[in-house]
Amino acid sequence: MTQPPVLILGARSDIAKATARAFAAQGHPIQLAARNAETLAAEKTDLETRYGVAVTLHEFDALETTRHEAFLSALPELPRIAICAVGHMGEQEENERDTAAAIRVMRSNYEGPASILALLANRFDERGSGTLVGISSVAGERGRATNYVYGSAKAGFTAFLSGLRNRLAKRGVHVVTVLPGFVATQMTEGMDLPEKLTAHPSEVADAIVKAVARRRDVIYVRPIWRLIMTIIRAIPERIFKGMRI
Amino acid sequence: MKLSGWGRYPVLEARVHAPRSVEALQALVRSEPSVIARGNGRAYGDSAINPAATLDMRHLDRMIAFDAGTGQVVAEAGVLLGDVIASFLPRGWFPMVTPGTKFVTLGGAIAADVHGKNHHRDGSFRECVDWIDLIGAEGEIRRCSREQNRALFEHTIGGMGLTGIIARAAIRLRPVESGWIRQTTIPAPNLRAAIATFEESQDATYSVAWIDCLGRGETLGRSLVMLGEHATRADLSPVQARRPFETGAKRKRSVPFDFPSFTLNRLSVTAFNKLYYWQGARKAGVEIVDWDSYFYPLDAILGWNRIYGRKGFAQFQCVLPLAEAERGLSALLEEIAETGAGSFLAVLKRFGAQESPFSFPMEGYTLALDFPITRKTLALMERLDQITIDFGGRFYLAKDSRMTAATFRASEPRLRDFRTQLDAQGAARHFRSAQSERLEI
Numbered sequence: 001m002t003q004p005p006v007l008i009l010g011a012r013s014d015i016a017k018a019t020a021r022a023f024a025a026q027g028h029p030i031q032l033a034a035r036n037a038e039t040l041a042a043e044k045t046d047l048e049t050r051y052g053v054a055v056t057l058h059e060f061d062a063l064e065t066t067r068h069e070a071f072l073s074a075l076p077e078l079p080r081i082a083i084c085a086v087g088h089m090g091e092q093e094e095n096e097r098d099t100a101a102a103i104r105v106m107r108s109n110y111e112g113p114a115s116i117l118a119l120l121a122n123r124f125d126e127r128g129s130g131t132l133v134g135i136s137s138v139a140g141e142r143g144r145a146t147n148y149v150y151g152s153a154k155a156g157f158t159a160f161l162s163g164l165r166n167r168l169a170k171r172g173v174h175v176v177t178v179l180p181g182f183v184a185t186q187m188t189e190g191m192d193l194p195e196k197l198t199a200h201p202s203e204v205a206d207a208i209v210k211a212v213a214r215r216r217d218v219i220y221v222r223p224i225w226r227l228i229m230t231i232i233r234a235i236p237e238r239i240f241k242g243m244r245i
Numbered sequence: 246m247k248l249s250g251w252g253r254y255p256v257l258e259a260r261v262h263a264p265r266s267v268e269a270l271q272a273l274v275r276s277e278p279s280v281i282a283r284g285n286g287r288a289y290g291d292s293a294i295n296p297a298a299t300l301d302m303r304h305l306d307r308m309i310a311f312d313a314g315t316g317q318v319v320a321e322a323g324v325l326l327g328d329v330i331a332s333f334l335p336r337g338w339f340p341m342v343t344p345g346t347k348f349v350t351l352g353g354a355i356a357a358d359v360h361g362k363n364h365h366r367d368g369s370f371r372e373c374v375d376w377i378d379l380i381g382a383e384g385e386i387r388r389c390s391r392e393q394n395r396a397l398f399e400h401t402i403g404g405m406g407l408t409g410i411i412a413r414a415a416i417r418l419r420p421v422e423s424g425w426i427r428q429t430t431i432p433a434p435n436l437r438a439a440i441a442t443f444e445e446s447q448d449a450t451y452s453v454a455w456i457d458c459l460g461r462g463e464t465l466g467r468s469l470v471m472l473g474e475h476a477t478r479a480d481l482s483p484v485q486a487r488r489p490f491e492t493g494a495k496r497k498r499s500v501p502f503d504f505p506s507f508t509l510n511r512l513s514v515t516a517f518n519k520l521y522y523w524q525g526a527r528k529a530g531v532e533i534v535d536w537d538s539y540f541y542p543l544d545a546i547l548g549w550n551r552i553y554g555r556k557g558f559a560q561f562q563c564v565l566p567l568a569e570a571e572r573g574l575s576a577l578l579e580e581i582a583e584t585g586a587g588s589f590l591a592v593l594k595r596f597g598a599q600e601s602p603f604s605f606p607m608e609g610y611t612l613a614l615d616f617p618i619t620r621k622t623l624a625l626m627e628r629l630d631q632i633t634i635d636f637g638g639r640f641y642l643a644k645d646s647r648m649t650a651a652t653f654r655a656s657e658p659r660l661r662d663f664r665t666q667l668d669a670q671g672a673a674r675h676f677r678s679a680q681s682e683r684l685e686i
């Protein structure tokens with residue numbers, strides 16, 4: 001049985017790489033899309049060697065929204081599953097001082113990812129099938145002093161995914177929102193993250209594969225995060241604003 | 246950050262770098278005054294820790310090529326043996342040599358020159374290594390093989406990371422007809438019987454024995470000897486034979502918290518050992534088991550190293566030359582029984598002949614046991630060290646976390662030549678681990 005292709009956007013991310021492996025392990029051909037795509041040659045060879053699947057590389061910049069149509073048209077085949085791992089955290093302090101930096105974070109986490117998924121959604125809708133996976137963040141569940149620029153963009157992206165899911169629910173197209181808690185990746189390297197709350201990228205990948213198969217809507221990778229966020233969301237603003245969290 | 250090996254002892258503060266490309270790795274080797282490679286941290290002690298700069302190899306985990314004609318895999322050193330199995334067992338290939346856990350990197354398997362249950366027939370991991378790309382003290386990469394840079398090749402395999410950093414390697418796999426193993430279990434009432442069984446079973450591909458360490462007198466060394474063969478299609482049931490490489494996924498359990506160390510008192514270990522012996526004796530005979538349960542029973546319990554509690558544990562593993570094996574093993578087992586510190590895992594294995602500059606195996610018998618770290622067991626292990634030296638044996642550095650430099654020196658006539666090699670390549674001061682410092686290698 002031949003499996004349909006999977007498109008990975010932001011393919012150099014650690015979570016994306018692990019996700020590419022998890023789908024390739026099931027025999028899916030993989031389309032890796034990233035900036036400077038040619039530097040992913042070793043990842044392509046790795047997937048081909050490990051799993052004997054076909055892998056293609058595609059130049060993709062989430063911020064160059066005017067090129068997104070052309071990017072999709074150039075893919076060897078419209079994918080059945082598309083996963084967007086694009087994201088950029090920046091430094092909160094810098095985001096407070098430097099508007100250009102803040103705008104970059106906003107665009108990289110919301111505008112870019114939403115733009116490409118919107119175009120994919122239309123094509124999937126037309127075909128009447130497909131699954132879109134957006135990697136957002138628990139940081140978008142409530143704005144906090146330590147990362148609200150990133151968080152607000154993720155909040156926008158989460159809302160966008162929810163709306164898209166609502167629109168496409170009866171059209172045969174499924175949308176998965178991934179809200180990983182802490183994940184040990186390049187983005188968080190050097191941060192002192194609590195071990196019990198921090199997932200390995202392969203855990204995120206396995207959770208995504210499962211969510212796609214079971215048509216889950218919103219997943220938190222480690223279940224504890226659902227509880228943590230329920231509590232954080234429930235704190236009255238009057239109290240929340242005085243907290244250091 | 247705090248680092249330890251699998252035994253969680255000792256725990257050391259170390260600076261860790263996790264490069265994502267071979268170029269970044271080379272740059273680190275050049276810029277840091279001294280470094281050591283770290284694979285998946287499955288060595289028990291401090292061999293993969295350098296407090297100044299430990300280089301975590303796990304991001305360098307890409308496979309590069311596979312030759313379906315010869316079974317050769319080329320990969321970066323951080324690839325796990327378990328990943329090799331996941332990719333190539335479905336195509337009919339299995340590692341030529343595997344240790345008792347699949348969670349080791351290729352780099353770690355080469356650096357420790359690991360052995361499996363087939364050492365008596367197939368030798369150590371070295372036998373399946375075709376070449377390695379080694380990063381030297383200047384950050385330069387050298388291809389090393391039996392034809393090219395041979396001395397470096399020979400010393401790197403078993404060199405515990407002290408000759409340089411393995412960036413990539415080519416290893417050969419063996420063709421197999423299925424993912425199943427035909428296992429025969431033979432109970433042996435004592436050590437002599439166990440050794441006789443090993444000697445009569447030299448043709449078996451795999452052999453290993455589990456020893457009940459609390460046997461005394463007539464039952465000293467009573468054990469279960471387990472022989473194994475890769476099952477052929479003819480050995481399988483029709484259902485198994487239809488998909489011979491699909492053995493079914495195992496449920497992983499994990500040990501969620503640190504067991505308090507008092508659960509491992511003498512009584513519970515006695516009970517455990519008895520149970521093990523009788524259960525094995527009861528179903529003695531031939532069984533078909535899947536590769537994962539056969540080779541890696543402990544891998545099914547993630548984080549089992551926590552059962553020994555916070556203080557951690559140590560493994561004692563020595564090899565005794567064939568001629569002295571029975572007497573030496575008796576002396577070791579008597580000493581252990583005397584102390585009443587019988588451990589969960591006591592494993593006995595026959596090694597075939599091996600000549601190599603610094604690898605652990607030699608022809609004879611190897612005994613491995615875990616002990617929780619206490620004052621009593623540390624003292625016991627020192628006595629076991631002495632017995633080993635008295636009988637002309639030596640120690641496995643991948644398991645060591647506590648030996649003294651004097652003990653090591655006394656057991657290792659090869660140390661001088663190994664040092665000469667390190668000096669000749671300018672590696673001696675550059676590639677160092679907490680272990681190499683402790684043992685004054």
Ligand SMILES: Cc1cc2nc3c(=O)[nH]c(=O)nc-3n(C[C@H](O)[C@H](O)[C@H](O)COP(=O)(O)OP(=O)(O)OC[C@H]3O[C@@H](n4cnc5c(N)ncnc54)[C@H](O)[C@@H]3O)c2cc1C
Pocket residue numbers: 250251281282283284285286287288289292293294302322323343344345346348349350351352353354356357358359360361405406407409410411412543643644678
């Ligand atoms: C449950 C269990 C069962 C085991 N059973 C066996 C067995 O049956 N037989 C056996 O032989 N061993 C056995 N071992 C030991 C294990 O196979 C070795 O310690 C192996 O070296 C661990 O590999 P690693 O990738 O975790 O390396 P680490 O533990 O991280 O490092 C081990 C050594 O290899 C060096 N090293 C790692 N990567 C590189 C590299 N890229 N370049 C240069 N040096 C490097 C390190 O510097 C260090 O000296 C067992 C261990 C466990 C936990």
Ligand SMILES: NC(=O)c1ccc[n+]([C@@H]2O[C@H](COP(=O)([O-])OP(=O)(O)OC[C@H]3O[C@@H](n4cnc5c(N)ncnc54)[C@H](OP(=O)(O)O)[C@@H]3O)[C@@H](O)[C@H]2O)c1
Pocket residue numbers: 009010011012013014015016034035060061062063084085086087088108112135136137138179180181182183184185186187188
């Ligand atoms: N790590 C965590 O704790 C955590 C928690 C919650 C959510 N997340 C989210 O998970 C996703 C993956 O992140 P990660 O942790 O794997 O970190 P990562 O390695 O930093 O991945 C982020 C990826 O986004 C790519 N990217 C950024 N801007 C881009 C653009 N304009 N066009 C194309 N690609 C762009 C980056 O590509 P380049 O390599 O080209 O820079 C990088 O590969 C992100 O959306 C992140 O926000 C992570």
